[in-house]
Amino acid sequence: AQSVTQPDIHITVSEGASLELRCNYSYGATPYLFWYVQSPGQGLQLLLKYFSGDTLVQGIKGFEAEFKRSQSSFNLRKPSVHWSDAAEYFCAVGDLNTDKLIFGTGTRLQVFP
Amino acid sequence: DADVTQTPRNRITKTGKRIMLECSQTKGHDRMYWYRQDPGLGLRLIYYSFDVKDINKGEISDGYSVSRQAQAKFSLSLESAIPNQTALYFCATSDWTPGGGETQYFGPGTRLLVL
Numbered sequence: 001a002q003s004v005t006q007p008d009i010h011i012t013v014s015e016g017a018s019l020e021l022r023c024n025y026s027y028g029a030t031p032y033l034f035w036y037v038q039s040p041g042q043g044l045q046l047l048l049k050y051f052s053g054d055t056l057v058q059g060i061k062g063f064e065a066e067f068k069r070s071q072s073s074f075n076l077r078k079p080s081v082h083w084s085d086a087a088e089y090f091c092a093v094g095d096l097n098t099d100k101l102i103f104g105t106g107t108r109l110q111v112f113p
Numbered sequence: 114d115a116d117v118t119q120t121p122r123n124r125i126t127k128t129g130k131r132i133m134l135e136c137s138q139t140k141g142h143d144r145m146y147w148y149r150q151d152p153g154l155g156l157r158l159i160y161y162s163f164d165v166k167d168i169n170k171g172e173i174s175d176g177y178s179v180s181r182q183a184q185a186k187f188s189l190s191l192e193s194a195i196p197n198q199t200a201l202y203f204c205a206t207s208d209w210t211p212g213g214g215e216t217q218y219f220g221p222g223t224r225l226l227v228l
Contacts, residue, residue: 009153032214043117043203044156044219051214090155099144099163099207099215100171103155 002027004093006104014112015083021076021107023065023091032094033074034101035065039087047089050074061085086111116140117220119204125226126194134189134223136204145187146205146217147171147179149198156203162187194227201225 003026013019025031032051036044048059055067065076074091091104117138126132136145143164148156148171158171160179168179176198180188191198204220 034216036219043221044205046216046218049214049216094215099209100158100161101156101217103157105153105155 002031002093002095002102004091004102004104006089006091006107008107009105010108010110012110012112013081016080019076019078019081019085019109021089021091021109023074023076023104024072025074025091025093026072027093027095029096030069032096033065033067034092034094035059035063035074035076036090036092037061037087038090038106044090047076081109081111083111083113085109117204117206117218119202119220119223121223122221123224125228127228128195130194132191132194132225134191134202134204134225136187136189136220138185138187138204138206138220140206140208140218141184142206142208142218143184144207144209144215145181146207147177147187147189148203148205149173149200150203150222151200159189159202191225191227194225196227199225199227 005024034049035047048057050057050067088106088108090106092101120135146161147159162181178190202223205217207217209215
């Protein structure tokens, strides 16, 4: 069965530091992959997605993610974190057969000044 | 995203009451979804609809029902609310493009507390 694992429940970084949020998936074919961000009290906003083509995907707010098929990973990165990036981040895989999204359990990012 | 709206944004109800959560979208998408979010569990799919005449159960549909009144409207009902249905509920719509695949767009959420 398809699944998404975000191994880090909570990450704390200092403002200006680099960030990498991990995401691993289990899927039998080439997946669609997504990263969403949820700010406190807000809905989910799409940061970026991988559908096909270049495995390094650029998103909004300075985020990028790299699809690595050999590692079944789609890690989210940002070179310099801002205090406004504090939020919860969800990785998701799109099931091509059912057109449904399967979400990870989320990683909460805390940013210290 | 203001293109997907949910009402109410917050609701408190009592065990056994019937409650309806509403979702409207102006994106013109055929596909709509209802999810619930619980701490530590991510989002789980309750129901989804690929068009007005198509309704499908998700992974946690027990205790819920839906109605797709129009392309733009998709309502979620709790026929007899129970405390473990206390959660944050999200509506989403999606489109599919040949070059970009499918992308889901989420409403702001409805926070439901069942006493």
